[in-house]
Amino acid sequence: MNFDDTPHEAAFRAEARAWIDANAPKHLLPHLEKAGFGGIELGGLDPMKEAKAWQKKKYDAGWACLHWPKEYGGRGASPIERVIWNQEEGPYAALSGSFIIGHGMCGPTVMDWGPEEAKRELLPRLAAGEDIWCQLFSEPAGGSDLAGLRTKAERDGDDWVINGQKIWTSGAHYSQWGILITRTDPDVPKHKGLTMFFLRMDTPGVRIVPIKQANGQSGFNEVYFDNVRIPDKQRLGGVGEGWKVSLTTLMNERLSIGSGMSAGFPDIFEFCKELELADGTLAINDRGVRSKLAEWACRQSGLKYTGMRAISALSRGENPGPENSIGKLVAGSSLQEIAMFALDLQGQAGAVSDPKLAAMAAKFQAQLLRSPATRVEGGTDEILRNIIGERVLGLPDDMRADKGVPFNKIPTA
């Protein structure tokens, strides 16, 4: 029961640390350490340009997409080495936000299912940050029922012709490539009639429309497909195998652990240590405040040590256990509760969201407005509870009204 590296891990860590110390963009550190919700701000510098520069530097030295095979741009690192790298990269990892989907989801999918020629050509560019990829999965009519998607692909000679629409596509507006799941056979039950492709985002017929979020920002998009042609050599996996391929994508999302999600305790703790209440006492000395802080402290700590148990499994060469499924479920609602509590402590001033005026540069106001998304994206709280109930606890699946029913016979609104 310890936090020690094995000799091999210690050597790897020393190597990573030395390279980062010699090569990281240290002038950006003050900005990166303040990175909060809704992207990074680099005091006038272009975040995308800085992100790509850092990514290229890592790639040239063999530190990009560590766990990928060397022929695709990585260094064949083990899962635990990847974790150690992430720990050492620390705040500099905040620069890589735009690459997360490409590196974490699209790349592994192409690697497992794509033609060799395309892999050799595209994956190194993805690892180097030269291309950004997005994931075209969700649709307006689908919601959590991803397999209920309607965007269709019809064979025409050597090509497929795509018509339909995707939604919530993060980063589509700055992506060069995307992976796309489509319906190729509406006459069979929904999971069986899907096929996955990859395509350039500037393919004729692709129209990207930004979505304005409830918090005023715009990170994701609708993507319309109007007779878009994709060559068959850009298919990932077999015709009708799309669901199986998409599981690779979604599984990789879940395997990215190590840094873990914060449940928001450190900020509210800092805030309460400084804030004076009406009677002159500090918030941190108020019994009611302390009780709530203790709850959030225990969640934060619980998530941290759950992550460490998972890292220990990786260090032993095993898969992490199912306990990792609790991370986003705990963090999402905690962040929202904390934001509301922080505003409550600020009194009427809690409504002011100007970073120059509000406490802690209006961090809690931003958190209030962003946190509803955390409880929905990447699996809603309800879906996550279903997954825990069914896959971890072994409870029976929900009854489904569309099981075994041909897609084009499933009732809709």
Add this chain to the structure above:
Amino acid sequence: MDFEFSAEQQQLKEQARRYLADKCPTTAVRAILEGSEPFDRALWQGLGEMGFLGAAIPEEYGGLGLGYLELCVIAEELGRALAPVPVSSSIFLVAEILKAAGNEEQKQKWLPKLASGEVIGTLASVEATGSVRPSNVALSAKAGTLTGAKSPVLDGDIADIAIVLARHAPGKDAQGLSLYLVELNQSGIERTVLETIDPTRSQAKIAFNGAAAELVGAAGDGWRLYEEALDRAAILTGFEQIGGADKALEMGRDYALQRFAFGRAIGSFQAIKHMLADMYVSATLARSNGYFGAYALSTGSADLAEAAATMRVSSTKAFQHCAKNNIQVHGGMGFTWAMDCHLYYRRSNLLAVSLGGLNEWEDKLIDRLRAKNAA
């Protein structure tokens, strides 16, 4: 990173689980709940013979000399089985206090007997309703004798010795407090059994009428030794709570799989499914915090106080949550005497207060986090 129990410790855990499945099925717990015996004597003796009680007591003092990690896995299994025996008083508190503060003579005299189970020990600190504070400890020590009363004392009716928090100097401050060891089978002691929410762990009022007592540790060190003892016990009891929470969750899950209503297993309804998922989240957070507690205890970490408070808050909430919602999943049956659900409910609520409640430990946690940040 090796933030996990070792293979040997896992084996010990499985051994303890098998032993308790055999020697402590819920019928054994019910026998104590419903009968007149205050604890399961045969089980207690067996735990002593197996070496489980002495897992963290050094070999030179009659124990197995393994360590805290081994004691933690044993504690979890005892909690899971709701073992109706005074382990937490005798081993998690009294043996630990003697290890930390007893003189050589006291260690040689008592530790071997605590390890074998021949002697049962308990900690007597509470006098008033509400949290134990220096200002509400009035029981006084004078010329080697104690006068006053303690109530409630967990396992107070069955213990052979007690470590007592008493006032050696008049006043209301912590400096006037010391710990004393009292042999309870003497004329100056009067004990009254108390009715409690969990009859599987007996409690008593102990009146001290000029009872002979010997100092444990230095005079004036009582409050510090007491708080440190509570921290260690919070982690060990925390493992009992984690074991109980997991078992309550499993009971609920198993019931939801086989109970049918409206044409299907009730576990297929989202309300039940999500309730069980939330119990899993609580239990998982508590277990992970528990691992850190085990680490801190076994390494004597500077973070021990913070780890103890985190674990106490986390495991207390998890066990209460899982036990109460296990009843909910069982519906009406969960409220019957015959189903085991209430056994876990009672124990979870006893353990929630037995070392001081959430309000005290939440306070300790925040104070300790502030101290850490300030350092």
